Amino acid sequence: MTVSAIRPGADRTGRTAHGGARSATARAHGKINLHLGVGDAGADGYHQLVTVFAALGCAETVTLTEAAEDSVALTGRYAHAEVPLDGSNLALAAVQAFRERTGWDARVALTIDKQVPVAGGMGGGSADAAAALRAAAALAGFDDRGALHEIAATLGADVPFALRGGVALGRGRGDQLTPVLAQGTQHWVLATSTGALSTPLVYRRLDELRAERGTAAGGRAAGEGGAAAGAGASGTDGFRQLRLAEPTAVLAALASGSVEDLAAAVHNDMTQAAVTLLPDVAHVMEQGERAGALAVLLSGSGPTVGFLAQNATHALELAVLLEASRGVREVVRTTGPARGAHLVE
Numbered sequence: 344m345t346v347s348a349i350r351p352g353a354d355r356t357g358r359t360a361h362g363g364a365r366s367a368t369a370r371a372h373g374k375i376n377l378h379l380g381v382g383d384a385g386a387d388g389y390h391q392l393v394t395v396f397a398a399l400g401c402a403e404t405v406t407l408t409e410a411a412e413d414s415v416a417l418t419g420r421y422a423h424a425e426v427p428l429d430g431s432n433l434a435l436a437a438v439q440a441f442r443e444r445t446g447w448d449a450r451v452a453l454t455i456d457k458q459v460p461v462a463g464g465m466g467g468g469s470a471d472a473a474a475a476l477r478a479a480a481a482l483a484g485f486d487d488r489g490a491l492h493e494i495a496a497t498l499g500a501d502v503p504f505a506l507r508g509g510v511a512l513g514r515g516r517g518d519q520l521t522p523v524l525a526q527g528t529q530h531w532v533l534a535t536s537t538g539a540l541s542t543p544l545v546y547r548r549l550d551e552l553r554a555e556r557g558t559a560a561g562g563r564a565a566g567e568g569g570a571a572a573g574a575g576a577s578g579t580d581g582f583r584q585l586r587l588a589e590p591t592a593v594l595a596a597l598a599s600g601s602v603e604d605l606a607a608a609v610h611n612d613m614t615q616a617a618v619t620l621l622p623d624v625a626h627v628m629e630q631g632e633r634a635g636a637l638a639v640l641l642s643g644s645g646p647t648v649g650f651l652a653q654n655a656t657h658a659l660e661l662a663v664l665l666e667a668s669r670g671v672r673e674v675v676r677t678t679g680p681a682r683g684a685h686l687v688e
């Protein structure tokens with residue numbers, strides 16, 4: 344409980360109420376995982392991760408307006424029916440968690456302008472939660488960043504990163520973050536999919552694939568670069584435990600700003616599991632390779648695929664070539680890294 348961090352009357356929205364409802368608007372960005380190494384599932388069902396997050400230009404904008412009761416409304420390119428409007432909406436869940444932690448008691452009307460593809464592995468819901476937290480903190484005059492990060496971690500593994508932005512190394516569930524030095528701007532083309540993949544299903548499929556190879560909850564699957572078998576370590580179930588490889592090459596490429604080195608280093612352990620569940624993903628990846636992408640990378644658990652381009656012109660060429668590809672719903676050009684959740688006018 345960090346009630347003391349709330350300063351009554353401190354309106355960081357910069358707006359005066361004048362009898363009208365007070366509101367605050369915040370923006371948070373979608374992400375791609377430049378490296379996603381997946382280890383064993385813990386007793387809580389969460390897999391251990393070593394990941395490198397990079398925030399991308401496409402962003403969600405969340406407005407909170409004090410109201411008699413809570414409500415959620417969606418606008419924007421991805422205002423899809425599958426996004427819940429009740430308490431299970433991650434932005435509203437974030438407001439609820441913020442109230443419980445801080446004692447703030449306002450009800451809010453939320454408007455979410457959705458510009459990050461839904462259920463695409465790009466953390467759109469997590470960005471909504473992060474933006475809602477930032478806006479609620481502004482309305483409440485709450486300035487304890489550490490507490491905000493803790494609330495974020497209770498909402499989902501990707502929410503702390505959406506709050507922080509930039510480029511960061513994530514461990515644990517992905518919520519233990521260390522900032523990463525990153526030079527330059529990366530140009531990405533994202534191809535959203537005509538199919539859908541649920542994140543828990545892709546994790547389950549990955550576990551199955553590893554089990555089929557006889558490595559069960561441990562061991563390195565063929566073609567995986569993100570996890571290495573532990574040197575003889577045995578788990579209580581008799582299986583080898585997974586030792587996650589460090590994304591050293593990705594970190595070095597980011598530090599030097601070399602897009603070619605980054606292209607050679609990016610990796611996602613979820614790729615094969617996603618492809619076996621949704622074979623069109625493999626087709627889209629091949630099309631991007633043929634079109635000359637520097638790197639082809641599944642975004643999180645997919646099915647969105649990211650294609651790394653040399654520069655803005657190259658990104659435009661790739662986008663045109665990918666647009667007609669089977670399995671592609673739409674193509675989005677964006678750049679990274681982008682900032683963390685922040686207030687907007």
Ligand code: ATP
Pocket residue numbers: 425426427431432433434455460461462463464465466467468469471472499501542643644645
């Ligand atoms: P994750 O990898 O975190 O599961 P994702 O990045 O693949 O998510 P999201 O766009 O975050 O995809 O949506 C995942 C699911 O979360 C949606 O299908 C939806 O049912 C649910 N959801 C809850 N709140 C939101 C929200 N505010 N925006 C989008 N989806 C939400």
